Amino acid sequence: MKTYDFDEIIERAGTGSVKYDLRKKLFGNDEVIPMWVADMDFRTPDFIVDAVNKRMEDPIFGYTLREDAFYEAVKSWMAKRHGWKIEKKWITFSPGVVSALSMAILAMTKPGDKIVVQPPVYHPFYFVVEDNDRELVRNPLLLDKGRYRMDFDHLKSVIDDRTRMVIIANPHNPGGTVWTEEELKKLGEICVENDLLLISDEIHSDLVAKRFRHTPAASISPEIAQRTVTCVAPSKTFNAAGLATSAVIIPDKELMAKYKRTLNAIHLDFGNIFGNPALVAAYEKGEDWLSQLLDYIGENISHAMDFFEKRIPAITVMEPEASYLLWLDCKKLGLSQEALCEFMVKEAGLGLNDGTMFGKEGEGYMRMNLACPLSVLKKALANLETAVNKLQAG
Ligand SMILES: Cc1ncc(COP(=O)(O)O)c(C=O)c1O
Structure with a gap:
């Protein structure tokens, strides 16, 4: 069984990636950690790359x-x-x-x-x-x-x-x-x-x-x-x-x-x-890779859920039964939706989805994409904790 490396940091900025290269347009700067559109920062598995390469050999x-x-x-x-x-x-x-x-x-x-x-x-x-x-x-x-x-x-x-x-x-x-x-x-x-x-x-x-x-x-x-x-x-x-x-x-x-x-x-x-x-x-060929991916995502989700509970209790998280998108109830921060979106970008340095994109029922929510290396997730959570502490102190 091959072990896949989901910790690898891959530079995606400048590749035409929607997630990275639309940051300036959507969030006003291209420094935010992009945790919005639902694609993953993990390498597309080798068996897919090989299949595409093989087809490419036929001219x-x-x-x-x-x-x-x-x-x-x-x-x-x-x-x-x-x-x-x-x-x-x-x-x-x-x-x-x-x-x-x-x-x-x-x-x-x-x-x-x-x-x-x-x-x-x-x-x-x-x-x-x-x-x-x-x-x-x-x-x-x-x-x-x-x-x-x-x-x-x-x-x-x-x-x-x-x-x-x-x-x-x-x-x-x-x-x-x-x-x-x-x-x-x-x-x-x-x-x-x-x-x-x-x-x-x-x-x-x-x-x-x-x-x-x-x-x-x-x-x-x-x-x-x-x-x-x-x-x-x-x-x-x-x-x-x-x-x-x-x-x-x-x-x-x-x-x-x-x-x-x-x-x-x-x-x-x-x-x-x-x-x-x-x-x-x-x-x-994807079952083994998928099994390892699910384990990795599962650990990211557990890490984030635990972090929110212990360190950022003002944000309540819906436990995802599927996928890697965390639905964050931020109502206790007491911000309007506009102020919440601005807070995430300017204070926490995060590019998340505005909950109201999904309908008015998403008022007070943000969506966070956890399909990234754990080190990136840790940095994002630390940023958010600092920003929330500052907000609550201020
Ligand atoms: C529920 C759902 N349907 C469809 C899509 C996108 O599908 P496609 O890119 O194949 O049009 C997404 C992407 O996030 C999704 O969450």
């Missing part, structure tokens, strides 16, 4: 088919990681998961249709609904003993005859809630009863902490599967978002035909020739 980068290996890799990953048996004919393509959400909306609903999202939620969920001229319906999550849960009664109350679709992040972002089988079953049943489509964005599903288990929404029952579009990708898991290669799983033949018509209409089906072998390598 013609012309139009290229997605080979059987792509579909087999998605099928076997879903079976071995998530216990979900899928068929090749259920699998199709999207460059990104957000583009898949948008294509599903274009393909399966019409302008003016209502689409439900559950805030606070990953902000592009709002854009894909509203920018495609569909009507956004909000079913806010409930905060229950430090964990989010879905509000099924409110959901039922907002559904009417113009409602067509529910979009969920499974697991959820922000907060990292791993929806249980029971929760997903209830949600799926509401979709069946009301003839709604369910779009399940499962991009964070491989990053579920080892003590939890991810449930693919469509694996719950054939009835739910027939109305569900599931979006997955190796991008978040293996730090390969720039390769723009995702998979979309649609068991229902008619929904699949609609999706493919839109995919073809936008002419996006070819994808990119490096993303295909990268996905195959990730799903064929």
Whole structure:
């Protein structure tokens, strides 16, 4: 077994990295420790780099088919990681998961249709609904003993005859809630009863902490599967978002035909020739690396949770059941949202996500990305402790 080094510091500034090279524009300076957009500061694993290099040795980068290996890799990953048996004919393509959400909306609903999202939620969920001229319906999550849960009664109350679709992040972002089988079953049943489509964005599903288990929404029952579009990708898991290669799983033949018509209409089906072998390598060879990554992230999360509890008790942290994004409740600092954002940049030297990006329910919150070497995390936490102490003393 190879041991991977997640402590390595890799200079990313100047590489066109969104996380680093947008700092000046977003935070007003390029010195902040960037702990915002959800990509990791860890090296993309060697088996992916090797797969891309191998493809590069063939000197013609012309139009290229997605080979059987792509579909087999998605099928076997879903079976071995998530216990979900899928068929090749259920699998199709999207460059990104957000583009898949948008294509599903274009393909399966019409302008003016209502689409439900559950805030606070990953902000592009709002854009894909509203920018495609569909009507956004909000079913806010409930905060229950430090964990989010879905509000099924409110959901039922907002559904009417113009409602067509529910979009969920499974697991959820922000907060990292791993929806249980029971929760997903209830949600799926509401979709069946009301003839709604369910779009399940499962991009964070491989990053579920080892003590939890991810449930693919469509694996719950054939009835739910027939109305569900599931979006997955190796991008978040293996730090390969720039390769723009995702998979979309649609068991229902008619929904699949609609999706493919839109995919073809936008002419996006070819994808990119490096993303295909990268996905195959990730799903064929990635288990050991992923296991070590989950351990490393788990330790970063424990370290941060412990630090907040003992040293910065004014900030309460929601324990993430999946992924590496810490949802920080900063309300006790007593700052307005604007002042909170400014405090994080100017006093703590941190580039975090403003909680209200995820909806008004994110007021008082910030989101912190912990997918960095522990030494960087320690520095960030120390900065924050000093800044909070100064604030509270002042
Ligand atoms: C829930 C969720 N969906 C989708 C994405 C991004 O997907 P993509 O870059 O493939 O469009 C993210 C990235 O943070 C995310 O958190």
